[in-house]
Amino acid sequence: MLDANLKKQLDTYLQNIVNPIEITVSTDESAKSKELLGLCQEIAELSDKISLKQLTDGSERTPSMAIAPVGETPRVRFAGIPMGHEFTSLVLALLQSGGYPSKAEAALIEQAKSLQGEFHFETYISLSCQNCPDVVQALNLMAVLNPNVTSVMIDGALFQDEVTEREIMAVPTVLLNGKPFGQGRMTLKEILGKVDAGASKREAADLNKKxxxxxxxxxxxxxxxxxxxxxxxxxxxxxxxxxxxxxxxxxxxxxxxxxxxxxxxxxxxxxxxxxxxxxxxxxxxxxxxxxxxxxxxxxxxxxxxxxxxxxxxxxxxxxxxWREMNVPGEQEYRGKGVAYCPHCDGPLFKGKRVAVIGGGNSGIEAAIDLAGIVEHVTVLEFGDTLRADAVLQKKAASMANITIIKMAQTTQVRGDGKKVIGLTYKDRNDNQTYDLDVAGIFVQIGLxxxxxxxxxxxxxxxxxxxxxxxxxxxxxxxxxxxxxxxxxxxxxxxxxxxxxxxxxxxxxxxxxxxxxxxxxxx
The missing domain is CATH 3.50.50.60 (FAD/NAD(P)-binding domain)
Structure with a gap:
C-alpha cells in the first residue's frame, strides 16, 4: 500500500519512537479491512518498537485501527484508512503514542494534561479535507496526554450509514460524548478553550497586561x-x-x-x-x-x-x-446540506445529486471536482454568461453529469426539518419558478x-x-x-x-x- 518513497520517509520518522507501542486492527472480510490490515503490517515491519494485534469480534467500528503504548487501553483510533490528508495524523499518533514529544506550546500541553472529566471525541472527516487533519491531530494529542480523553477519526465516505443516521452533512464535524461539539477547522487552543471553562478569563487577563x-x-x-x-x-x-x-x-x-x-x-x-x-x-x-x-x-x-x-x-x-445567498432556509440548513467547501464536504454526497450556486471560477471548479464524486451537478448562474475562465468552462461542458442553468436566481433552500432536500430558483427570463431536488447545495458566489x-x-x-x-x-x-x-x-x-x-x-x-x-x- 505504501510506495518505496513513502516507506523510506515513514521509516525515518519511526526511528523517533521511544517506547514500544501496539496497533490494534479491527477487521472483517471486506476489501477495506484487508487494505487497512496490509497498511498496519507494513508499518509494523518498519520498527521493532511496533507490535500488531488483530480483532475480528466486531467490538469496534470495522475497519479501524487503534494506537496505544504497550499494556495500555487505546485512546486514539482511526475508523477507516488514514491516508490522503490524514496520513500525517497517523504518523503523529504513532510518534506521540511512542513518547516522541509534541511541538505544541508548553502551556497548551499542560492545559490538556490537567483537564478534569470524561471527554470522548468522535470526528467525522473526509480524506480530501485539508482542514480535518488539524482537528484530528489536536484531539489525538489531547488523548495521548490525558487518560480522560479519547479520540476517534471516522471517514464519512466509508461509514456512510453512520453519517446518514447521525445526519453528518459537513466535515470536520466533532461530537463530544455523543453530542455536537463543533464543525470546521479548530486548533488545539480553540478546542481547549471550549472544554476548559476558565481558559477565556485567564487569557483575557494575560492580554490586558500587554x-x-x-x-x-x-x-x-x-x-x-x-x-x-x-x-x-x-x-x-x-x-x-x-x-x-x-x-x-x-x-x-x-x-x-x-x-x-x-x-x-x-x-x-x-x-x-x-x-x-x-x-x-x-x-x-x-x-x-x-x-x-x-x-x-x-x-x-x-x-x-x-x-x-x-x-x-x-x-x-x-x-x-464566503458570501451567503441570504435566502430562506440557508441558515437553517447550514451544515445540513448547505456547504461552502466542496473539496471538504463533497465526499459526503457520494452518489447523490447536488447544486453549485455561482458560475465564476470557484463555482465551475467546484462543479468539476464534485462531478467525479456525486451522481449529478447542476450549476445555477445568476447572469446570462458564465464568468469562469474559458478552460474551466470547456472542461465542465465536456462532463456528462454537469448541467448549467443561466439566468437562475435561487430563492429558497428546501428541507425536511433535518437536511436539505432541494432548492427553488426563479428563471430570470420569464420569472417562472422551479424546484430542483438535490441533497447538497454548494455556495460559491464570492466573498x-x-x-x-x-x-x-x-x-x-x-x-x-x-x-x-x-x-x-x-x-x-x-x-x-x-x-x-x-x-x-x-x-x-x-x-x-x-x-x-x-x-x-x-x-x-x-x-x-x-x-x-x-x-x-x-
Missing part, C-alpha cells in the same frame, strides 16, 4: 503576515492578533498563480507564512476575535473575550468570508469583507470594504488596512501580500512623523 505596541496587526492572512514581517524588520514592537492564522487561504486547495511557485496548496502556503513570521520578533495572539476599535490617546482594540490591546498604530487585515465590527467606526465602501489610499491609510490617523477587507481591486493572495507590506511601511512612516511632531510640540 504593553502597547508600535504597530498591531489585526488578521493573520497573507496581508497580515506580510505586514507583520515588514513591520518587525523595522525594529518596532509588533503584535499580530487573529482569529486563526492563515485566514481564508487555509480553505484554498490549489494555488497556481502565486508568482515563482508553479503550484502550492493553501495550508502549505500558510505554514510557510507562519514560519516566516516566527523568524521575527512578532508577538502572535491567535484564537482572538476583534470586536471594537477606538481612537483614544492610543488606538485600542477590544476583543470578544473582554481583553483590550493598545497600539500607536493599527493595520486591519481581517480579510473576507464579503469582515467589517461588521467596524461599521460605526471607519469609512466603508458600498460593498462594506474599508476605504484606503495608496499607502493603506484610512480616514483615522494611525489606522491602516490591507488585503481583501479593503476597497483595493482584485482580491488575490499576492496582491494582499503587497497591500500588507505597503500598509506596514505606511504605518512606520506615520510613527516617524508622529515622533517628530511630538518632539517639535515639546
Amino acid at each position: 504593553e502597547p505596541y508600535d504597530v498591531l496587526i489585526v488578521g493573520g492572512g497573507p496581508a497580515g503576515a506580510a505586514a507583520a514581517i515588514y513591520a518587525a524588520r523595522k525594529g518596532i514592537r509588533t503584535g499580530l492578533v487573529a482569529e486563526r492564522f492563515g485566514g481564508q487561504v487555509m480553505d484554498t486547495v490549489g494555488i497556481e498563480n502565486f508568482i515563482s511557485v508553479n503550484y502550492t496548496e493553501g495550508p502549505k502556503l500558510v505554514a510557510s507564512l507562519e514560519q516566516h513570521v516566527k523568524e521575527y520578533d512578532v508577538e502572535v495572539m491567535d484564537n482572538q476575535r476583534a470586536s471594537k476599535l477606538r481612537r483614544e490617546k492610543l488606538i485600542e482594540i477590544d476583543l470578544e473575550n473582554g481583553a483590550t490591546l493598545k497600539s500607536k498604530s493599527v493595520i486591519l487585515a481581517t480579510g473576507a468570508r 464579503v469583507p469582515n467589517t461588521d465590527w467596524l461599521k460605526d467606526t471607519l469609512e466603508l465602501s458600498r460593498f462594506g470594504e474599508i476605504e484606503v489610499n495608496s499607502h493603506g491609510e484610512t480616514h483615522i490617523p494611525g489606522v491602516f488596512a490591507a488585503g481583501d477587507v479593503t476597497n483595493v481591486p482584485y482580491k488575490q493572495i499576492i496582491i494582499a501580500m503587497g497591500n500588507g507590506s505597503a500598509a506596514a511601511l505606511g504605518a512606520f512612516d506615520y510613527l516617524i512623523r508622529s515622533s517628530v511632531e511630538d518632539e517639535a510640540a515639546a
Whole structure:
C-alpha cells in the first residue's frame, strides 16, 4: 500500500519512537479491512518498537485501527484508512503514542494534561479535507496526554450509514460524548478553550497586561503576515492578533498563480507564512476575535473575550468570508446540506445529486471536482454568461453529469426539518419558478469583507470594504488596512501580500512623523 518513497520517509520518522507501542486492527472480510490490515503490517515491519494485534469480534467500528503504548487501553483510533490528508495524523499518533514529544506550546500541553472529566471525541472527516487533519491531530494529542480523553477519526465516505443516521452533512464535524461539539477547522487552543471553562478569563487577563505596541496587526492572512514581517524588520514592537492564522487561504486547495511557485496548496502556503513570521520578533495572539476599535490617546482594540490591546498604530487585515445567498432556509440548513467547501464536504454526497450556486471560477471548479464524486451537478448562474475562465468552462461542458442553468436566481433552500432536500430558483427570463431536488447545495458566489465590527467606526465602501489610499491609510490617523477587507481591486493572495507590506511601511512612516511632531510640540 505504501510506495518505496513513502516507506523510506515513514521509516525515518519511526526511528523517533521511544517506547514500544501496539496497533490494534479491527477487521472483517471486506476489501477495506484487508487494505487497512496490509497498511498496519507494513508499518509494523518498519520498527521493532511496533507490535500488531488483530480483532475480528466486531467490538469496534470495522475497519479501524487503534494506537496505544504497550499494556495500555487505546485512546486514539482511526475508523477507516488514514491516508490522503490524514496520513500525517497517523504518523503523529504513532510518534506521540511512542513518547516522541509534541511541538505544541508548553502551556497548551499542560492545559490538556490537567483537564478534569470524561471527554470522548468522535470526528467525522473526509480524506480530501485539508482542514480535518488539524482537528484530528489536536484531539489525538489531547488523548495521548490525558487518560480522560479519547479520540476517534471516522471517514464519512466509508461509514456512510453512520453519517446518514447521525445526519453528518459537513466535515470536520466533532461530537463530544455523543453530542455536537463543533464543525470546521479548530486548533488545539480553540478546542481547549471550549472544554476548559476558565481558559477565556485567564487569557483575557494575560492580554490586558500587554504593553502597547508600535504597530498591531489585526488578521493573520497573507496581508497580515506580510505586514507583520515588514513591520518587525523595522525594529518596532509588533503584535499580530487573529482569529486563526492563515485566514481564508487555509480553505484554498490549489494555488497556481502565486508568482515563482508553479503550484502550492493553501495550508502549505500558510505554514510557510507562519514560519516566516516566527523568524521575527512578532508577538502572535491567535484564537482572538476583534470586536471594537477606538481612537483614544492610543488606538485600542477590544476583543470578544473582554481583553483590550493598545497600539500607536493599527493595520486591519481581517480579510473576507464566503458570501451567503441570504435566502430562506440557508441558515437553517447550514451544515445540513448547505456547504461552502466542496473539496471538504463533497465526499459526503457520494452518489447523490447536488447544486453549485455561482458560475465564476470557484463555482465551475467546484462543479468539476464534485462531478467525479456525486451522481449529478447542476450549476445555477445568476447572469446570462458564465464568468469562469474559458478552460474551466470547456472542461465542465465536456462532463456528462454537469448541467448549467443561466439566468437562475435561487430563492429558497428546501428541507425536511433535518437536511436539505432541494432548492427553488426563479428563471430570470420569464420569472417562472422551479424546484430542483438535490441533497447538497454548494455556495460559491464570492466573498464579503469582515467589517461588521467596524461599521460605526471607519469609512466603508458600498460593498462594506474599508476605504484606503495608496499607502493603506484610512480616514483615522494611525489606522491602516490591507488585503481583501479593503476597497483595493482584485482580491488575490499576492496582491494582499503587497497591500500588507505597503500598509506596514505606511504605518512606520506615520510613527516617524508622529515622533517628530511630538518632539517639535515639546
